[in-house]
Amino acid sequence: MTFSVTIVGAGLGGLTLARVLHVHGIEAVVYEAEPSPTARTQGGMLDIHDYNGQVAVAAAGLMDEFRGLVLEGRQAMRILDTTGRVLLEKGDDGTGGRPEVLRGELRQLLLDSLPEGTVRWGHKVSGVRALGGGRHEVRFADGGSVITDLLVGADGAWSRVRSLLSSATPEYTGESCIEGYLFDADTRHPQTAKTVGGGSLMVPAPGNEIFAHREKGDTLHSYIVLTRPLEWFAAIDFNDSGAAAARIAREFDGWAPELTALITACDSALVCRPQYALPIGHRWDRAPGVTLLGDAAHLAPPNGEGANLAMLDGAELGEALAAHPGDIEAALAAYEHEMFARSRAVATEMAEFFTHHFDGTAESLAAAFTEPDHIPGVQASIAATTAEPS
Numbered sequence: 296m297t298f299s300v301t302i303v304g305a306g307l308g309g310l311t312l313a314r315v316l317h318v319h320g321i322e323a324v325v326y327e328a329e330p331s332p333t334a335r336t337q338g339g340m341l342d343i344h345d346y347n348g349q350v351a352v353a354a355a356g357l358m359d360e361f362r363g364l365v366l367e368g369r370q371a372m373r374i375l376d377t378t379g380r381v382l383l384e385k386g387d388d389g390t391g392g393r394p395e396v397l398r399g400e401l402r403q404l405l406l407d408s409l410p411e412g413t414v415r416w417g418h419k420v421s422g423v424r425a426l427g428g429g430r431h432e433v434r435f436a437d438g439g440s441v442i443t444d445l446l447v448g449a450d451g452a453w454s455r456v457r458s459l460l461s462s463a464t465p466e467y468t469g470e471s472c473i474e475g476y477l478f479d480a481d482t483r484h485p486q487t488a489k490t491v492g493g494g495s496l497m498v499p500a501p502g503n504e505i506f507a508h509r510e511k512g513d514t515l516h517s518y519i520v521l522t523r524p525l526e527w528f529a530a531i532d533f534n535d536s537g538a539a540a541a542r543i544a545r546e547f548d549g550w551a552p553e554l555t556a557l558i559t560a561c562d563s564a565l566v567c568r569p570q571y572a573l574p575i576g577h578r579w580d581r582a583p584g585v586t587l588l589g590d591a592a593h594l595a596p597p598n599g600e601g602a603n604l605a606m607l608d609g610a611e612l613g614e615a616l617a618a619h620p621g622d623i624e625a626a627l628a629a630y631e632h633e634m635f636a637r638s639r640a641v642a643t644e645m646a647e648f649f650t651h652h653f654d655g656t657a658e659s660l661a662a663a664f665t666e667p668d669h670i671p672g673v674q675a676s677i678a679a680t681t682a683e684p685s
Contacts (some may be wrong), residue, residue, distance in 0.1 A: 298623060300616075301326065301433060301443035303456050305414050307398070308589035308605030309406035309449030313413055314355040325409075326433065326441075328419035332406055337399035339474075339516040340369065340495075340508045340556045345392050348603035351610035360404055361396070367510065371494030374664075376657040379490060379551030383661040387494060392581030397510065399601065404634050418461050429584030429623065431459070445623055446572035446585045447612070448606075452571055453589035460579040465571035470598045471528050473543055473612035475561030498554055501655035503546055503567040507557055517557035519543060536564045555629070572596050575642040579634045586627050588612060593638035596618055598645045605653045608634055675682040 300316065302309045305327035316323045329335065343349055343361070352361045406414065419436040423446065427484040428431055431446040448456025452465050482486040490496065491507045500504040504520040519541070521528075533539045543565070544558045573594045586592075589605030612630045620628040653659050 298444040299442075300324070300445045300447070301431075301441055302447045302449055302452060302453075303420055303433065304449035304589075304591070304607070305329070305332075305402075305406075305416075306449060306451060306589065306605065307402060307405065307602050308609040309447070310402065310406075310409070310414075311606045311609030312447060312588065312613050313329065313352050313609075314408050315351075315610050316616065317409060317413075318356050318496055319352075319617035321613075321616060322343065323413065325414045326418040326420065326435070326443075327414055330417045332414075332416070333621065336616070337397075337402055339398065339399050340366075340395045340510060340623065341401065342393040342395050342599060343606075345599075347600070347607040351603075351606035354367065354610035354614060355405070355408065357404060359409060360408075361401075364396040364400050364404060364623045365394040366396065366682055368496045369493055369509065373490075373492050373496050373656055374492075374661045375496065375551075375554070376549045377498060377500055377554070378549075379553055383664055384492075385664070389461055395508075397451045408547050418547060420450065423452050423459055424455055425582075425585075431585055443586060444520070445616075448585070448587040448591040449589055449609070451590045452594045454587065456585065456586055457591055460582055460587065461577065463573055463577055465573055465594050467525055468570045468572050469524075470520055470522050470570045470595070470596070471514045471519070471525070472521070472570060473539075473558075474566045474568060475516065475540075475558070476520075476563040477515040477557065477560055479513055479560045480515045484515075484556055484560055488513060488515065488559065490553045490559075492549075497660065498550075499655060499657050499660050505550075505557055506555055506627070515557065519558055521546060523584050528569065531567070533565055533567050536561070538564050569641060570596055575646060576635075576639040578631075578639075581624070581628055581631065582623060586631060588634070592634065593642065595638075595642050595645070598641070600641050600645075602639060604641065607637075 300323035302313055302323055305325050305547055309325055313323045314327050352358055368387045372385050376385040420433055421436045422434040424432050428445055432440055432442050434440045437507045448454045450456055477484055485642045491509055495510055496507040502522040506518040509517050529544050531539050541558050546554050546557050577593055588608035615626040616629040
């Protein structure tokens with residue numbers, strides 16, 4: 296029995312689903328609003344964990360190609376206080392437990408693994424509706440539409456497909472992330488480059504945090520996280536990067552200059568990314584012929600797990616469909632049962648950590664990596680709490 300599969304969203308989760316389906320001989324079409332795969336920057340570094348993201352890569356049959364994307368040494372990390380004092384330093388242990396790759400390169404790997412024409416670019420969804428019998432219509436902004444036997448919303452935080460299953464909408468977490476890049480940092484900003492080191496840097500303080508990643512070569516990707524209302528950020532003109540940097544830097548008066556240079560010395564335009572989340576444990580009643588994955592299903596504050604969970608969702612949904620030939624509903628029920636439990640557990644674990652073990656200071660974060668009685672599994676996640684652009 297054949298059935299049509301429509302995936303909305305060509306992010307990592309949707310593409311992983313399409314690839315795993317392809318591996319099992321099931322055709323799918325992915326509709327993406329962006330006009331091309333290079334229409335926008337795809338974000339920075341991702342650590343792909345051996346217990347979820349890499350499981351998805353293996354299910355997609357792409358482990359050898361994935362290893363070719365890994366940037367050696369980037370698992371190294373440093374935690375500093377606001378004076379620049381090193382509180383904790385960990386080298387890259389070489390085990391591959393959470394290797395770092397560039398999001399754009401991982402996405403391109405998935406795209407290249409799909410048959411030509413699988414992804415239909417420039418298809419912005421304007422509406423969706425149930426037709427009965429598990430079938431759905433997807434309408435596009437250009438006036439076109441498709442009817443499908445299985446509709447999968449892999450369309451991120453502001454998913455249109457979600458409305459078929461849930462009335463939940465993301466709420467602002469109270470934090471926003473300001474992103475920027477320093478290029479040729481080893482020669483132009485040597486002290487800051489030395490401070491970041493060979494992997495990631497974390498400098499938390501209550502309400503104000505600086506994170507950075509070393510990407511390819513001597514490019515530094517900075518993430519400045521501030522706990523402020525949306526109105527505070529709206530008052531800053533981010534079209535004037537110099538003025539915006541100066542305004543943001545004032546919030547870090549007294550911090551070491553090699554740290555504030557990650558704000559003031561950026562070579563790129565600063566981009567403000569408010570952080571949103573769905574309620575912990577977000578779920579829905581089983582509805583025929585439609586489901587969600589990734590941020591569309593369980594958007595959470597940045598915790599190092601978002602991309603990993605999206606990819607694992609895609610892989611497990613693909614494998615469930617392959618394991619239940621001709622029975623879409625059995626496949627969706629099995630997939631959602633596991634996905635709901637997993638996403639709730641991860642979100643609850645992180646919430647417990649930030650409520651009971653982390654007080655916003657660099658000292659408490661450093662302790663999380665040295666005290667064995669902290670919540671199991673949290674260390675792997677907080678090693679990559681830098682914000683991931685959606």
